[in-house]
Amino acid sequence: MELWQEMLRQSVDSAKDLIERFGFDEQAAKKLNSLFHIRINPYYLSLIRQPGDPIWLQCIPDALELEKDGLPEDPLAEDTHSPVPSIVHRYPDRVLFLTTSQCSMYCRFCTRKRKVGDSRKINMKYIQDGIEYIASHSGVRDVILSGGDPLMLTDFQLERILKRLREIPHVEIIRIGTKMPCVLPQRVTPKLCRILKKYHPIYINTHFNHPWECTPEARRACDMLSDSGIPLGNQTVLMKGINDNPDVMLELMRKLLVMRVRPYYLYQADITSGTNHFRTPVSKGLEIMDKLRGYTSGLAVPYYVIDAPGGGGKIPLLPQYVLGRAGKCIILRNYKYEIFTYPDLEEEPAYHQPPMEKPYMRKDGKKVKKVVETITVDR
């Protein structure tokens, strides 16, 4: 057994552990465990500095998960865009390929709680269907291995999937979405790197949420992957009490760059049942973006996105930099809130930005298609 597998076996992973090691009330511990699995491997556990800190909040269950919040289990309507159980096909040219339900640490804020940790819903049985779906859809040029965490598969299982994907001529790039460099960097072994290298172009998006996760071990794992020619990106979820602070976010983004990881997305927390206590107002995300752009390397600035409730895909949000128009000039402000005007060309613009006060009107005066989804939330 490899070291990472040995470490997984030593995880905190039961209601009994919660009661004995963290003083949970028996009933709450059992309920929490049955609602969404608990697994905290010893590496990630060792990053906790004190109860309630940003590492603790991400991995130790909280009674707030049990609140009846009325939020959906599948806020992104992934299941309605799922032609076979292992595939989510929402965009024209790329798909998510769910390859395992397992993770080395179960994030309490996971948006896919309805499936993750449940091997009846995501498993090897559906892999064949997924590969056949991709092979028979020639428009799919980008396959994103997801789950769960695809690096929970053994090297052998993973290589079998990569090999079969590479046999499909229209698959141009393969992406792997994995939290391992952050939560169990010991998973990144020389053997894994040797395998991945054979199936280039491969991209990896990882998932760091707090600067304390940028440890020497994480850096070693990221270095090994980069040295294998794999470009690394990062997806962060904005969460209350964890990283909803411009200074914390700035430090995280800078530390990621030092590990050769390029910040890619900053997600507004999804409205997933049992995760309401992690949500922040959108104004907080915009404030953070406002304090990144201009103040540090442009490379450190991710896209801030809301994954649209109801399955509309990721929608980018920017602080308001365009203040308006004066004649043919466009009025802008920079990161220091200094005002500039840019003389625009007079021709009718090919691309028309709808004015904010009439967001639902198109240039030709027609109404936009329809409001697809309206979700009301109690608090």
Ligand SMILES: *Cc1c(COP(=O)(O)O)cnc(C)c1O
């Ligand atoms: C996020 C996501 C993708 C990938 O989106 P990019 O913007 O290309 O990174 C693809 N499919 C689904 C269903 C997604 O949620």
Ligand code: SF4
């Ligand atoms: S690693 Fe990803 S899929 Fe797994 S629990 Fe965390 S957020 Fe969910």
